[in-house]
Amino acid sequence: MSQHPSLKKSGSIGAKRSVLKRFERVKLLKKRGEWKEGQSPIGLPKTEPES
Numbered sequence: 001m002s003q004h005p006s007l008k009k010s011g012s013i014g015a016k017r018s019v020l021k022r023f024e025r026v027k028l029l030k031k032r033g034e035w036k037e038g039q040s041p042i043g044l045p046k047t048e049p050e051s
Contacts (some may be wrong), residue, residue, distance in 0.1 A: 020049055 020028065025047045029035035 017049065020047060024049075 005050060022041055022044065025044050026041055027051065028047055029044070
């Protein structure tokens with residue numbers, strides 16, 4: 001399968017993502033102190049990635 005043209009730009013490789021995976025959101029919430037142990041990972045609040 002070929003690569004989409006928007007992904008072929010050299011500057012877009014390694015670009016910052018605006019969407020986090022569930023485990024990344026849990027890790028970030030733990031770091032911020034907003035995660036309670038035993039809390040369900042389903043229905044997490046929207047979380048902006050760190051700068």
